[in-house]
Amino acid sequence: MTHRISALHAVRESATSPWLAGGLLCALAWLFIAVGHEGRRVAQVLVLLMPLLVLLAVPLQSAALQKARALLAWLWVMLFVLDGVARGYLQDAYQAAPNGALVLGAAANTNVREGSEYLMTQWRTLGLWTAALLLAGWATWQCARALRRFGGWPGGARRSMQVALVLLLAVTLVAYASKPWRRLHPVAFWFDWAESVQALRKDWSNQGVQRLQAMDNARALAPRVAGSTPSTIVLVIGDSVNRDNMSLYGYARNTTPQLQALQQQAGAHMLVLRNAWSVAASTLPALHGMFNIPVQGSDHSQHLLAIARQAGYRVWWVSNHDDLAIEQQHAQLADVVQLVNRMPGRSSESLDGELLDEVKAALADPHERKLIVVQLLGAHPHYRLRFPENANPFDDHPDTVENQLIAQGRPGWVRGFRQEYDAAVLYHDSVIADLLRMTQASGAERTAHTAWMYLSDHGQEVGHTMNHAGHSQSTASGFRIPAILWRSEAFTPVDETLDDRPFRGDWIAFTLADLMGLEWDGQMRERNVLASGYQWQEPVLPAKVASFTR
Template identity: 25%
Template sequence: MSRPQPPSFSAVAPSSTSPAQRPERQRQSLWLMLAASLWIATVCNLPLWRELLKLPELQTVRGLWFGLCFAVMIAGATTALLSLFAWRWTLKPAITLFLVSAAAGGYFMMAYGIVIDPTMMVNALQTDARETRDLLNWQFAAAIVVLGILPAWWAWRQPVRRTPVLRQLLRNLLSFALGLAVLIGALFAVFQDMSSLMRNHTQLRYLINPLNSFYALGKVAAKPFERDNTRILPLGQDARIADATDTASKPPLLLLVLGETGRSGNFALNGYARPTTPGLSALAARPDERLTSFRNAWSCGTNTAASVPCMFSHLGRTAFEDRKANYEGLMDVLSRSGMAVLWIDNQSGCKGACDRIPNVSTTQLQDPALCSEGECFDDIMLKDLDGRIKALPAERRAKGVVVVLHQMGSHGPAYYKRTPTAFKKFMPECTSNALQECSPAQLVNAYDNTIFYTDHFLSSAVDWLKTQETASAPAMMYVADHGESLGENNIYLHGMPYNIAPDVQKHVPWITWLSPAFEARSRISTGCLQKRADERISHDNYFHSVLGMLGVQTAVYQPALDLFAPCTDRQAAATKSP
């Protein structure tokens, strides 16, 4: 009698518990897109809903209806976009991209009170590894996991019904039409309120997540098509140095200190109650020193990527933003005039302003006293400055020297990293890059310590310049690229769209120091400048003021934009300070 044979494993039918093989468990791609879109429109847009709840006009039942329709509009738009990628190999990667982008955008907007627009996107794309490291913390990681990775993991586990290509194309088109129809229907339901809201609160459009990021990225990608980027047009080819008024004058030596994230209102020199600038204030109090602080100066942009190229341009903010071609800048014109020029960078680069002149980066130097963890304190730029200048061509140095010192300054959010221990005057300070964890007092202390150190750096620069007076006519001009928000109205850092950015992100310090020899050579009256210290100036004045103070003659120079020009006539020279 033969034994019964066990069934072969190859003959075993698929388990009825396997969801991947059960047609009734497989879903249309539309349902997966709707689920992802609703998650994004609600949870990932908490920064938007937070701002809407602050508006008194929405604290009604009508406001709740508006919020509901707004969420439906976002979900409809997201579904329409996802339907463009609703194919077998692209749907889930696209959903993952949307979710992770929404998680990252939602975290930064929620944590720092920022908005995401093309300017902020440029700033993000030009952020180096060091700056990126300062922005990373456990809260960011948790937001990415909870808002992005876990929903994406769920989406990847959902079986999606496979359909022939033509049928899938038809379904994608129907999904796209459905998303648009939902968007338009919800918009018409609250059109009057939406129109008024977007007109009166324009910042809200930059909070619609992640559509704001995709729009900003698209605008950045389209920028090269708005102007000719294949070449850089020459500038100031006729530049030359005017004869000095004093035949015995020495060649100028000008330090242009390019500050980072400086708030004019946090400089004691400008009336701030805390003693953040003891060195500069002491210089300003001495009648034999020629120091002027312009207390009403405004930036060209709200981040480095926007401000630095703009302030070194001859165009001014409005024309620079609308330019159809790229031009050489201030440093090119100075070099063309015959002067020796040098750019020393302790930051993330010069954003194109020094590409065609001698330049050096100090960020990777290995100085045990001034550098650690891939970052150096600003004092590193003054170390061996004599040697760096002597290495420039002698025939150029005989005509004058201009050195740009690009600070790390007050770069956030890790303000505490910008100051050596000896310069932590205001304590306790915030020692976290998650600024919302710190009290307002700790945050301001950390920032004010960076200004205290900047004061030391500028005072040291003046001391160094004084050692050069036997062979040159030295001067210094310090101007910050933009300001900073320190939690006012729950906004941190910088980079807000210029038209809606708070003043603290645009109001910058602008300080000049002139040696007696430089004042005599240029015939600039410090006394006259000090009387004009409260007049409004901006980065639009920077290019032309530098040319004016150095006596560089060129057709691109505009005297009306030279802030020194009104103080260089004979009457001003006659009344200049001793």
């Protein structure tokens, strides 16, 4: 408290001392530059701040010019303050830079409704950073006002100040002439950032052309199907499901009773991959990795849906997402697109069970070869909207998980989010189990190749390693996902020893190709988790992962 009073006192004192006011302005700017940048970039941005020193050092006699200088000084400092606040918030909330793929993708894929809903979910963190911004704006203005009384340099200092000004100008000109330095200036950086967002949106709007190109690429690849047996493959993609919150994977709360029962019934026909990982902490890049696959000897990737269609599969995309980017990049490559959710944003109350009828209809289609992609909302924030009302059994009384969170010092709001998250996983279990049972029933004919595979696009941090609830690319929880495979009796029983194999979400297409019997030149079979020649490669993640095999 004493330090706060001293700081406010210094600001008030600056109102009587132009020199103190100038020093405080520079200190405030430096503080927020240090918040938003690291290492040598702090020094680089400080050099870009130097025009402020030149502005402060020029003696002005005119009262009008002095007022103009005060306003310009305030505006100049606030540019760096705003930049620091924006960068600091993103680093605090997501450990991400504003020009990173996570932030650019989210900004390009948002709208007014989504933005307002986001503000509602992140009001705690945003409130703290907004308070810091307002306090900095007030302090900066108090200091800038004092500059109106600066009319000249102290006696005898004219010569040295002139030399200093020339040196400052020279260094400033060199910095602004360098593009790597100049692009760090808040105005240049955020202007380029806005252009990047617009370019990303434009790229998505041109997806029609890209889809035609994907089909042309698949046609040139000439994929083929080995054998003539009817085949039905179902791919179920969850959202934001962390395997650490599934009792199937050893979690203390009973969140996956139905999947566990199905596992016991299926025996060797069902494989639970214990060490599955996403390579992205958000949906768009995760889906991109799942469906856009490299081909040996080719400079461009292939889209799995285009390959499947070219090989003779009829493809469905059944989704509970209302997301333009996903629809344009992936869904529209399917023969049949069913989007059951018409409410965009985090506040959508469309439960995943709503799409079961659409999947049932797809399974009943008489086409001999079918690939059905089912995309769920899973446990995506808001967690409380991912399960039916009054269906949270974990908020009644403290249990083992609650006591563990308390022992770890997790605050009440994090523990409340964990309860809602686990309830979402429990409802998710029922939907996943229904989808598996429906697939099993459709493949009752012993000679039909019927397979079902489930994974989540990415994980979620809900008080596992930090006081945070949501997407996280700085902790392993943001990448830990479930992956489960079931195959009908027409397939060879799954080798149960494969369950410990580490698995990457961006390699799932190679396993699906094996299930569909797809073949093409340049196929990278060593990435198929079911293959005897499987060759694991650790992904490079922004989070520190102690081991990919646990």
